[in-house]
Amino acid sequence: MHQGLVAVAIENENKQEPGIIALYRSDSLELITTYPAGALPDMVSFSKDGQYIAAANEGEPNADYSIDPEGSVTLIDLKSGPLDAVVTQIDFREFNEATPVMVNCLRTSYFSSERNRRARPGA
CATH class of the missing domain: 2.40.128 (Lipocalin)
Structure with missing residues (x-):
């Protein structure tokens, strides 16, 4: 609500x-x-x-x-x-062929960029 x-x-x-x-x-x-x-x-x-x-x-x-x-x-x-x-x-089709290493890299990349975006002033 x-x-x-x-x-x-x-x-x-x-x-x-x-x-x-x-x-x-x-x-x-x-x-x-x-x-x-x-x-x-x-x-x-x-x-x-x-x-x-x-x-x-x-x-x-x-x-x-x-x-x-x-x-x-x-x-x-x-x-x-x-x-x-x-x-x-x-x-989630792009993950269908993803290996565990690829998924881990995507997670790391996403969370790193999200953390960096939040750390920037005005973001």
Whole structure:
């Protein structure tokens, strides 16, 4: 919840199909809008400044694993307002062929650059 808005992850009736993120007013529970998400959206959070909503999409397989959607992240940019939001689906395909060494290097690089960015004045 952020400043009177509540974001809710809603899975599709068929859990292997894309779900939605619904945005409601907290005072009246009026539906404002919905955004497309990946398969089985979960763990919805607003950024601290309320300009983004992020949701983890679990992507669980069906019982016999004949359909196995990939996990992903839905990022909703609210800077232009809830009705003009930009929705981005982020997948992890580039990690499919990654070796443990590559993944460790990526983590180290990301966290080092993030730490450096925070250390700079005005960042």
